[in-house]
Amino acid sequence: MARVAIDRLSKTFPPPTKGGDPVVAIGDISLDVEGNVFVSIVGPSGCGKSTLLNILSGVETPTRGSASVTEGDRPAHLGYVFQDARLLPWRTVMDNMMYVRDDGDAGAAKAALYLDMVGLSHTHDMFPGQLSGGMQQRVGIARAFSVEPDLLLMDEPFSHLDAITARSLRDHLQELWSATRKTVLFVTHDVVEAVQLSDRIIVLAPGGRIFDDITIDLPPRSPRQKPLVSRRGWPLRASGRRGPPPPSRGTRRR
Amino acid sequence: MTAAPVAIPEAPTPPGGVRRWLNSPVGAQVTAAVVFIGAWQLLTLIAPRVPGPIEVMQFLFVEITGGSHGGIVRGQFFEHFAITLQRFSLGLFFGFVSGLLVGILIGSSTLARALLNDTVLVLLTMPAFVWAFLTTMWFGITWQAPVLTVAFASFPFVAINVAQGVRAIAPELRHMSTAFEVGRWKHFRHLTVPAVAGYIFAGLRFAIIIGWNGILLSEWFSGQAGVGFRTRYWFDANRYRGFVGWVIVFIVFIVLVDRVILNRLQARAFRWRDQKEVDFIEIQEQQVGL
Numbered sequence: 018m019a020r021v022a023i024d025r026l027s028k029t030f031p032p033p034t035k036g037g038d039p040v041v042a043i044g045d046i047s048l049d050v051e052g053n054v055f056v057s058i059v060g061p062s063g064c065g066k067s068t069l070l071n072i073l074s075g076v077e078t079p080t081r082g083s084a085s086v087t088e089g090d091r092p093a094h095l096g097y098v099f100q101d102a103r104l105l106p107w108r109t110v111m112d113n114m115m116y117v118r119d120d121g122d123a124g125a126a127k128a129a130l131y132l133d134m135v136g137l138s139h140t141h142d143m144f145p146g147q148l149s150g151g152m153q154q155r156v157g158i159a160r161a162f163s164v165e166p167d168l169l170l171m172d173e174p175f176s177h178l179d180a181i182t183a184r185s186l187r188d189h190l191q192e193l194w195s196a197t198r199k200t201v202l203f204v205t206h207d208v209v210e211a212v213q214l215s216d217r218i219i220v221l222a223p224g225g226r227i228f229d230d231i232t233i234d235l236p237p238r239s240p241r242q243k244p245l246v247s248r249r250g251w252p253l254r255a256s257g258r259r260g261p262p263p264p265s266r267g268t269r270r271r
Numbered sequence: 272m273t274a275a276p277v278a279i280p281e282a283p284t285p286p287g288g289v290r291r292w293l294n295s296p297v298g299a300q301v302t303a304a305v306v307f308i309g310a311w312q313l314l315t316l317i318a319p320r321v322p323g324p325i326e327v328m329q330f331l332f333v334e335i336t337g338g339s340h341g342g343i344v345r346g347q348f349f350e351h352f353a354i355t356l357q358r359f360s361l362g363l364f365f366g367f368v369s370g371l372l373v374g375i376l377i378g379s380s381t382l383a384r385a386l387l388n389d390t391v392l393v394l395l396t397m398p399a400f401v402w403a404f405l406t407t408m409w410f411g412i413t414w415q416a417p418v419l420t421v422a423f424a425s426f427p428f429v430a431i432n433v434a435q436g437v438r439a440i441a442p443e444l445r446h447m448s449t450a451f452e453v454g455r456w457k458h459f460r461h462l463t464v465p466a467v468a469g470y471i472f473a474g475l476r477f478a479i480i481i482g483w484n485g486i487l488l489s490e491w492f493s494g495q496a497g498v499g500f501r502t503r504y505w506f507d508a509n510r511y512r513g514f515v516g517w518v519i520v521f522i523v524f525i526v527l528v529d530r531v532i533l534n535r536l537q538a539r540a541f542r543w544r545d546q547k548e549v550d551f552i553e554i555q556e557q558q559v560g561l
Contacts, residue, residue, distance in 0.1 A: 074450040097450040107465040117451040
């Protein structure tokens with residue numbers, strides 16, 4: 018089981034203009050995620066959601082504090098689904114799948130399996146430019162799952178897609194997650210999406226601070242059937258707006 | 272109220288056979304060649320010392336077939352051409368490989384850029400004939416002089432183009448590689464090289480042209496054999512048809528390398544760009560027999 022331990026993490030970027038103020042992307046966050054859970058991080062643009070994932074994946078380094086992702090006593094193996102598919106346009110779909118794997122034929126079989134799971138078994142020899150945006154993103158999802166990561170990072174993977182494609186991909190994601198039960202950190206600014214998919218929702222506020230931490234423990238994952246209560250005790254509707262006090266079906270944490 | 276009928280203009284009739292051929296790329300190229308040869312022939316009427324196209328072709332025929340040039344000397348086309356090609360290939364290999372490595376270094380490291388970028392820019396401004404002089408001074412009349420002239424003259428063109436290409440690699444793809452912990456060699460082979468391919472081809476094109484110029488000059492100054500030496504031989508012998516004939520060989524070789532080798536390599540490297548988006552709905556309809 019992967020464990021994400023974030024301790025008093027801060028990330029400040031240099032001023033974008035000469036003489037300007039430094040940009041605080043993350044301001045003193047502490048967080049612990051453990052187990053095969055689907056955790057969503059929601060918040061407005063610029064609150065440090067993507068920066069947090071970049072630090073966890075080693076793309077960015079923190080300014081202060083620490084962040085570690087472990088599986089037992091070793092560093093965890095990561096998968097990443099980005100906002101856009103980020104496929105190599107000059108390599109075929111199968112070559113893109115194999116780009117992130119180090120094994121040979123066994124890896125190809127596994128890659129083919131995950132492509133099949135997202136309904137793209139017929140695209141192995143095609144180039145990404147031959148696929149629609151939604152299909153490319155499905156390849157991106159299959160690629161991330163195919164490395165069989167201990168922790169899967171997903172950075173607003175459906176934000177560039179139309180509503181129908183996004184819904185279809187959410188279904189694919191739910192199926193894949195149900196089949197694999199990976200630990201997932203899922204960044205989104207869509208509260209409904211977070212509620213539909215998650216076991217736990219962490220709400221970030223501007224300035225990169227944790228505003229709220231919500232645990233959801235009622236299947237199935239449907240926004241209509243899932244009442245929830247925030248850490249602050251505010252009942253939430255699926256739309257993310259506060260509503261009247263709910264029945265005692267949600268769980269409070271901390 | 273009834274709307275007045277709108278007259279739909281008729282589509283223009285496509286041009287006929289000869290006009291269509293003249294408007295095609297092949298037609299335009301053939302026309303340009305014919306105009307050039309015509310202008311060349313006209314020039315011989317104004318300047319009698321300029322050898323005409325037929326005269327030059329006759330010379331090249333004798334030179335290529337190994338016939339006798341009026342009892343003076345026999346044609347030695349293949350011997351000289353092979354020697355030059357050998358030297359050129361070796362020099363281009365050194366210039367290209369070193370340019371590729373230095374270009375990648377400059378493109379990917381700020382320190383290397385600060386250290387090497389200006390030096391490469393200075394080398395870029397050096398004309399090929401300077402290298403031809405310098406290598407002749409350093410190595411004398413040896414095979415190293417033309418080889419190194421090609422290497423020195425071609426190196427900065429490859430390096431500067433590749434450096435620009437590396438800097439232009441999408442950071443998103445680099446982040447993807449980092450996030451998935453892709454190994455360095457794999458990253459280089461599958462991401463860096465294909466991403467920079469366009470810049471590599473541009474650099475290689477310049478390198479071939481500049482290197483070919485360089486070897487002609489170097490062999491002219493210091494050669495005992497080769498295309499440059501043979502061109503000078505005919506120049507010194509006051510046989511301008513020989514001189515122009517070898518210059519034409521020189522130009523035709525470059526054009527053939529560009530058209531036959533580089534264009535094909537480029538088409539192969541960029542075949543992924545030419546793929547059309549697949550209509551999956553159509554495929555599904557075909558599968559269910561609609």
